[in-house]
Amino acid sequence: AQSVTQLGSHVSVSEGALVLLRCNYSSSVPPYLFWYVQYPNQGLQLLLKYTSAATLVKGINGFEAEFKKSETSFHLTKPSAHMSDAAEYFCAVSDGTGTALIFGKGTTLSVSS
Amino acid sequence: DTAVSQTPKYLVTQMGNDKSIKCEQNLGHDTMYWYKQDSKKFLKIMFSYNNKELIINETVPNRFSPKSPDKAHLNLHINSLELGDSAVYFCASSHRAGQGEAFFGQGTRLTVV
Numbered sequence: 310a311q312s313v314t315q316l317g318s319h320v321s322v323s324e325g326a327l328v329l330l331r332c333n334y335s336s337s338v339p340p341y342l343f344w345y346v347q348y349p350n351q352g353l354q355l356l357l358k359y360t361s362a363a364t365l366v367k368g369i370n371g372f373e374a375e376f377k378k379s380e381t382s383f384h385l386t387k388p389s390a391h392m393s394d395a396a397e398y399f400c401a402v403s404d405g406t407g408t409a410l411i412f413g414k415g416t417t418l419s420v421s422s
Numbered sequence: 423d424t425a426v427s428q429t430p431k432y433l434v435t436q437m438g439n440d441k442s443i444k445c446e447q448n449l450g451h452d453t454m455y456w457y458k459q460d461s462k463k464f465l466k467i468m469f470s471y472n473n474k475e476l477i478i479n480e481t482v483p484n485r486f487s488p489k490s491p492d493k494a495h496l497n498l499h500i501n502s503l504e505l506g507d508s509a510v511y512f513c514a515s516s517h518r519a520g521q522g523e524a525f526f527g528q529g530t531r532l533t534v535v
Contacts, residue, residue: 343523347463352426352512352526360522397463405521409455409478412465 311336311402315413323421328372328387330416332400335381340402342383343410344374347397356398359383370394395420425449428513428527435503436535443498443530445513453477453519454496456488459510459529471496472519503534 316331334340341360345353357368364376374385383400397417401410428445435441447454455478456468469488470478476488485501496513510531514524 341521345526350529350531352528353465353514355523355525358523399465403521408519409457409467409470410524411467415463415465417463 311340311404311408311411313400313402313411313413315398315400315416317416318414319417319419321419321421322390324392325389328385328390328394328418330385330398330400330418332374332383332385332413333381334383334400334402336402336404338404338406341405342374342376343401343403344368344372344383344385345399345401345412346370347399347415349396353399356385390418390420392420392422394418424527426513426515426525426527428511428530430530431528432531432533434533434535437503437505439503440499440501441503441532442500443511443513443532445496445498445527447494447513447515447525449515449517449525451515451517451525452493453516454490454493455514455516455524456496456498457512457514457526459512461509465512469496469498470519477519500532503532505534508532508534 312335314333344356359376367373400413426447453472471490474490510529513527516524
């Protein structure tokens with residue numbers, strides 16, 4: 310069975326600081342991995358996805374994530390946080406066998422000036 | 423032109439009532455989903471339809487009944503609403519079940535009083 314663990318339910322950074330949101334997955338087959346962002350009172354927007362091509366994936370808004378099979382991780386980073394990055398971030402996994410995306414519990418990112 | 427649209431955006435109703443949420447996607451996707459997001463922001467898959475056929479039915483009370491008249495529409499009907507049904511319900515779609523990113527609607531915030 311697939312699962313996703315997001316370490317840290319709340320991450321706080323200063324504007325301009327590095328953003329690191331952690332995600333570890335469990336899957337019996339090579340996974341599809343995703344990061345989504347949710348702004349208040351809105352739906353989920355795809356930030357980036359890993360589908361077995363390049364292990365370093367670049368997404369929108371300056372975010373990127375690296376797939377590390379040995380560590381079963383897919384951490385999300387951004388070199389310099391902006392106030393507008395404050396939101397809820399979700400990591401999700403799929404094993405590609407016809408099941409739905411399974412989401413982690415989310416990480417709230419706060420950015421202070 | 424909204425890719426996945428759901429109506430209504432807000433729904434306030436009394437316990438015991440029956441209500442429906444409608445969802446439509448114009449992406450030409452084969453698979454549609456209903457997710458429930460609770461007060462702690464946790465996203466849980468409820469149902470998944472592929473080409474109008476139910477393929478995922480998680481442990482959801484049978485008061486919840488999805489209906490897919492065609493592959494572009496997936497509605498959710500809820501009978502005898504309970505306080506615990508209060509949540510945000512998201513509709514989503516993907517090209518194929520579990521093999522790519524899912525596109526989400528804006529959500530329906532259901533409040534049962």
